[in-house]
Amino acid sequence: MAKKSSMWTPANIVTCARVVFVPVWLVMAEVLGGPGAGGIAVFVAFCLLSLTDKLDGYLARSRNEVTTFGKFLDPIADKLVVIVALCYLLECGAPVSWALLVIVAREFLVSGLRMVVATKGIVIAAGNLGKWKTATTMVSICGCLLAMALANTPTVAGPLQTLSYALLAVAVVLTIWSGVDYFVKSWGALADDEPEDAGASDASGSDASDAAPTWDDAVALAFEVLEAARKRGVHVGTAESCTGGLVEAALTAVPGSSDVVMGAVGSYACSVKQAILGVSGDTLASVGAVSSECAQQMAEGALEALGCEASVSVTGIAGPGGATPGKPVGLVWFGVSVAGQTRTESVVFPGDRAEVRLRSVMHALGMLKGALEG
Missing domain, CATH: 1.20.120 (Four Helix Bundle (Hemerythrin (Met), subunit A))
Known part of the structure; x- marks a missing residue:
């Protein structure tokens, strides 16, 4: 009823x-x-x-x-x-x-x-x-x-x-x-x-069909991101929902990261996405927080909110609940914005909540590294 x-x-x-x-x-x-x-x-x-x-x-x-x-x-x-x-x-x-x-x-x-x-x-x-x-x-x-x-x-x-x-x-x-x-x-x-989850390893090493990455893997990849940012002379920031700040945590786990990392916006609630990152209310109402449009607006909003030149966003369904028709558990949308260009992509990750979040961290770092080196 x-x-x-x-x-x-x-x-x-x-x-x-x-x-x-x-x-x-x-x-x-x-x-x-x-x-x-x-x-x-x-x-x-x-x-x-x-x-x-x-x-x-x-x-x-x-x-x-x-x-x-x-x-x-x-x-x-x-x-x-x-x-x-x-x-x-x-x-x-x-x-x-x-x-x-x-x-x-x-x-x-x-x-x-x-x-x-x-x-x-x-x-x-x-x-x-x-x-x-x-x-x-x-x-x-x-x-x-x-x-x-x-x-x-x-x-x-x-x-x-x-x-x-x-x-x-x-x-x-x-x-x-x-x-x-x-x-x-x-x-x-x-x-x-190939299935979408099999194509996630290009830049991040987080192939959804491979063994789950470890935190040490994330920190090692974060080191490469920081080096790429230094070579390009830019500062980086993150806008995170389902990862809850883990991308920034991986970056700041590297000694000396303070010269590159500006910070993170932990936009777990839609109200924070709107108020801090400028995500459109129409976007949230029409396509939801787990969408290409939201990931794009989160990444672009992070540039302004954090005063950085490069950013990465993460928004998805880590599980075990939260799935809706067309949006299964493990679906994560990513956005990366560098030099006025924003790109989004999605991956459906396997595993439990912790594994989905860690794979998301790896993929976000991989996208950011690729954009900085591109």
Whole structure:
């Protein structure tokens, strides 16, 4: 019973209502659509349908009720609204077939990419490009519907229709751009024929299929990181969540590290991630703390918070609990920021909590060393 009540939050109810109302709106458009009051009613109904996307997002964040069900259903509802509306416009003779083709093709490709990389424990979350793409598409569709309703007033309908098609062209560009962004984020997983946990040893020596590293291994690797930082003439800092400061501990275990290490931000709580490191509340609400976006913002925030030129971030699920769909125990996201460039990657580590944390330390140090030497 508790599980059911936790799923049926106000935000999720709004999202479900949006899905249910889509076929109702289509029937309404088929019956009432066209010039005149009926077309205005169709336009207003679609505007309200579009605005529910903002409403359910606001409810989820403001009430701290972001759920797995909501993350699953909300993007599907958005796509359903857009595709049904474009199909209706196409049926009415609007030249939107090219936009419909691009949008549908992009959704198929992105869904496929997400499924493939999910098998390696990597979650590719929606970014700001996707949000702008959806918003621009919705606005352009609203403009097309209003232009159809005002067809008897050509001095208004003509320019409005031209503007709407221009916005739709922008939406298509954003659709392609966001699709390429997904592909770039997935490239590492697509190009690697080995399981994700078998590819973690390149720089850190923390191959998830090897024997667990020791603390002495971490300190030895930390020594190499410090030497690389000295050669480059930079200071380093860390932003750590699941490792709880162990990366900094390995660095400061090396005698003389004070000339390089500026410190660490132990951002175990999301509130600290926001307040100290500047992680966006929208990021935490939409994709969570264990994500590429959060790792990137943690690493970049550490540069400013600690006054260093190089940083590494760690955020993950060390276990034994905390797993969610698409984010298993052992999933850790890393970010490294050096010379204005930030890179993120994830690994799913085996072992118990202590082993996951130590492997994470090794991987973080390896990423930082590689970035400093690169």
